[in-house]
Amino acid sequence: AQKVTQAQTEISVVEKEDVTLDCVYETRDTTYYLFWYKQPPSGELVFLIRRNSFDEQNEISGRYSWNFQKSTSSFNFTITASQVVDSAVYFCALSDYNYGQNFVFGPGTRLSVLP
């Protein structure tokens, strides 16, 4: 069975600090996909990134970066120079290749960025 663990329930940082959100996953599949979603205080869920199991290159998008390491089954998310607008709950999710219904979310990490 697939499982996603986000051990950090809540994190608070001061604006401009860097912060890393951890995601550890479990799967028996060799082909799988990892996702990050953001849920701001307004409540909607926003898709941030997808990474497939064959691509371990780190990805950077502005202040956001993602570190995928198959050896440790981790897909961590770093926000550089955090801003108040980054305050949200962040979810990591895992899906296998074939079936969209096998989409498993982690419990989420609530990030508070203080001014």
Added chain:
Amino acid sequence: NAGVTQTPKFRVLKTGQSMTLLCAQDMNHEYMYWYRQDPGMGLRLIHYSVGEGTTAKGEVPDGYNVSRLKKQNFLLGLESAAPSQTSVYFCASSAGRGYQPQHFGDGTRLSIL
């Protein structure tokens, strides 16, 4: 550019009442999903559909029913609401395969008294 639209956004029910939540998507997606979100538990899949006329159970299906009579709509029904069903409900859709991201509606906050 609506994407996924959920109706209603808020609802308060009394125990034992019934209601239907409507989800509509305009992206021609094959897959649709209903989740519930409870504090500290992330998103849990209630039911899903892999195409028009099909439905299947997810992780927490008890107390809910669904229908997908039209490709663009996915309905979630509560036949006899219970306080344990107080939650925020999210509908999502995707193009199908597991590598496709899910696109979410804005959620429905449901309280059962």
